[in-house]
Amino acid sequence: GAGVSQSPRYKVAKRGQDVALRCDPISGHVSLFWYQQALGQGPEFLTYFQNEAQLDKSGLPSDRFFAERPEGSVSTLKIQRTQQEDSAVYLCASSLIRTDYTEAFFGQGTRLTVV
């Protein structure tokens, strides 16, 4: 597609429910990033993939958060047993190569609300 696509755009989950957020990067982009943006804050890094390899997951806030990119294209961010503090916009970005952030394109995000 023309840009990074994320789905769903909005997700309401009951506390304790598991959720899965999908990111379709720009075709051919090697690098993929997930960020979490709480209300009134800047995006916070969660994790980074280069192709199918997860090279950095230092930003994942707890072991309830899990990300995968099994074929080096589509990525899924899974949150188990959601808590209210997980409510945020989850952003995905992709780029051609890791250090070339000039080519890092962001999706519109998934707004997760945990009730």
Next chain:
Amino acid sequence: AQSVSQHNHHVILSEAASLELGCNYSYGGTVNLFWYVQYPGQHLQLLLKYFSGDPLVKGIKGFEAEFIKSKFSFNLRKPSVQWSDTAEYFCAVMYSSASKIIFGSGTRLSIRP
């Protein structure tokens, strides 16, 4: 710790006014610097970047930023704002030792028509 500070949470200007948004980052060696913009209902877009060379960089839509190494600053400027510049602006830093961009908390810019 590596961090980015944006001094203004919300800035309100009239059309044609000049704009300067402050950004400071903590020391951490070699850095790459960015300004992103997020228009209402849209995704983050890159406004401009500094990697090396001329510390005064020009971006899209008439924006520019100056990297002042001695002050650890990368302030965003525009000589004359337009109503369409209403958006959230994020300063961001990538340290050479890291694999990620660190974002500031953002500045909301409102332009009175």
